[in-house]
Amino acid sequence: MFESGTGQFDSVDEVVDALGEQGYIADSRLATTVFLVNRLDKPLLIEGPAGVGKTELAKALAKATGRRLLRLQCYEGQDETKALYEWDYGKQLLYTQILREKIGQVVADAPTLEDAVDRIGAQESVFFSERFLASRPLLEAIRSDEPVVLLIDEVDRADEALEAVLLETLAEYQVSVPEVGTFTTKTPPYVVLTSNNTRDLSAALKRRCLHLFLDYPTAERELEIVRSKKTGLPDALAEQLVGIVRGLRQLELRKSPSISETIDWARTLAVLGVEELNATILSDTVSVVVKYDKDVRKAIGALPTLVDPNATVPEKGHGHGHGHGHGHDDQDPPAPASRQSSPRDDDDDEDDDGGRAVRAAKDTPGRFGNTYGSNPLGGDTGAKPITPPKVPAERGTRSFGAGLGRKRAL
Ligand SMILES: Nc1ncnc2c1ncn2[C@@H]1O[C@H](COP(=O)(O)OP(=O)(O)OP(=O)(O)O)[C@@H](O)[C@H]1O
Ligand SMILES: [Mg+2]
Missing domain, CATH: 3.40.50.300 (P-loop containing nucleotide triphosphate hydrolases)
Incomplete structure (x- = not known):
């Protein structure tokens, strides 16, 4: 035991x-x-x-x-x-001030400045002792x-x-x-x-x-986790919800929903007193699980099919017959997930959010992208590909002794 x-x-x-x-x-x-x-x-x-x-x-x-x-x-x-660790400078200073008189006595009869410094130096170990070490x-x-x-x-x-x-x-x-x-x-x-x-x-x-x-869990384990959090959502709905979240993870999202987001979604739906999961209520609350504008649109497009695989979703985008292609995604109702990752769509999104490029630059691959199993194609991050930093050959052999040898100033 x-x-x-x-x-x-x-x-x-x-x-x-x-x-x-x-x-x-x-x-x-x-x-x-x-x-x-x-x-x-x-x-x-x-x-x-x-x-x-x-x-x-x-x-x-x-x-x-x-x-x-x-x-x-x-x-x-x-x-x-x-x-x-670092040296607790504030404490060192406080002690030197309180002990000013005593320190004065140590150097009182030193004939030269050099002697005085030597005498103070001899006391250094007092101030660089465990007492002043901030772990x-x-x-x-x-x-x-x-x-x-x-x-x-x-x-x-x-x-x-x-x-x-x-x-x-x-x-x-x-x-x-x-x-x-x-x-x-x-x-x-x-x-x-x-x-x-x-x-x-x-x-x-x-x-x-x-x-x-640690990857996203199996449906069984995720349901077990949701249950264990006592979200208040009836079991059958929780099971269905887990399936839907898993479906969302198959989309090429910039940031796939995590377990904590499944839990949050279950809580949200429970608070709303939802008795059955339909595309409307899930779309209304989808921002609990997807946090980027474009992801939200992709998710909303996919939800009807995730709730009911036989659902028919109206055609739009390329197929709507205007003959002028893209350029007005934001006015369009959301397209089905399978339609949303053309390169041109990405361009449109770059235009509609000036901060996206900045954020995208910070998103290195792996954080939200294509490293993980359930999103094998990688997130459609809108990010420019970033090459992971090269690991220098000397890595790991470097010692931190040099850094430690440095004495911090009193
Ligand atoms: N196996 C599990 N059992 C119970 N709860 C879990 C489990 N896995 C995840 N959770 C829930 O998911 C939440 C998020 O988990 P956690 O913060 O550990 O994620 P993380 O992997 O550290 O994420 P990040 O990389 O963003 O820090 C937890 O607070 C917990 O409620
Ligand atoms: Mg963490």
């Missing part, structure tokens, strides 16, 4: 049950990976599209094992001081007396330099602070890294981790 805190799961089934008690529905592949994390003390790297439960898994694991959750949220430009999540996880779960969220957003720092830390489960010494973990943390695949992670990091690709 699982012993809270430091213990181990006895079986994969026990993982399923323990996570289930925390409201996280795991299939056997996921549970087996978590079981191995638990047994092998290896970090777990979870990759997958947005909203499939990557972050939630780390939270559920922490609750299920009774461990404290520490979270490092990664972002572009983040440096190691936000991940490892950030990585060091905190290593120093913690209690075992913890360390969530390194959206690691693909961090720069490669930080990735190297992570590698070093995860390899040894220790952190060196030159002025203080080396901290080594008492109990290795369970480490969960998540990635939306906005860039390739280094092979070295992947090699170090157990890898789990």
Whole structure:
């Protein structure tokens, strides 16, 4: 039986049950990976599209094992001081002010300025001691007396330099602070890294981790998740809704609906007291699950067929006989999904939204696009193709020792 805190799961089934008690529905592949994390003390790297439960898994694991959750949220430009530690400058300053008199005494009879500086220098270790060390999540996880779960969220957003720092830390489960010494973990943390695949992670990091690709769930599991959230939507409707969301994921959307959006949609429909799902009510509420203007139009076009595969949808667009082709998409009622991805449609959309090009430039392939199984053709992002950054050969061999050696100014 699982012993809270430091213990181990006895079986994969026990993982399923323990996570289930925390409201996280795991299939056997996921549970087996978590079981191995638990047994092998290896970090777990979870990759997958947005909203499939990557972050939630780390939270559920922490609750299920009774461990404290520490979270490092990664972002572009983040440096190691936000991940490892920094010197608490404010506290150092406060102490020097309070101790002004004492410091004055130390240098009072120094004959020259140089002597005075030397004397202050001799006291440096007082101010660069553990007392003034502000731990950030990585060091905190290593120093913690209690075992913890360390969530390194959206690691693909961090720069490669930080990735190297992570590698070093995860390899040894220790952190060196030159002025203080080396901290080594008492109990290795369970480490969960998540990635939306906005860039390739280094092979070295992947090699170090157990890898789990979390895709959109099967209909069965998604229904189970929706049920577990007690949305208030009758079961039969929830089942139908899950099928419709899965249909939407087959469209070439810029951003496919995630599990959390299915849950939100179920809640929305429940609040509205819907008793049957029809294209009208789904169209009226579709913005709960698709968030881009063009996606909304595609979804609305497809909904009648998703609700009732035999539904006939009026022809429009090329077939309406005006003979002048495109150019007025916005006035047209939505076209069926199968009609909506011609290159020219894209051009029209570029025109109708000046900010789209800016957003599209930020959307790297993989984040919302063609990396994931259920959208094999890739999202019609309107984005110019962006080549993923090349991984330099020296990646992973870089040491963060140099950075650590730097003494922060008092
Ligand atoms: N297996 C699951 N069991 C229960 N709830 C789940 C499960 N998977 C996803 N969810 C629900 O989906 C929501 C979104 O999950 P989460 O925030 O973990 O997604 P994510 O994969 O981290 O997305 P992002 O990449 O955008 O951060 C959760 O709050 C939870 O309600
Ligand atoms: Mg997340």
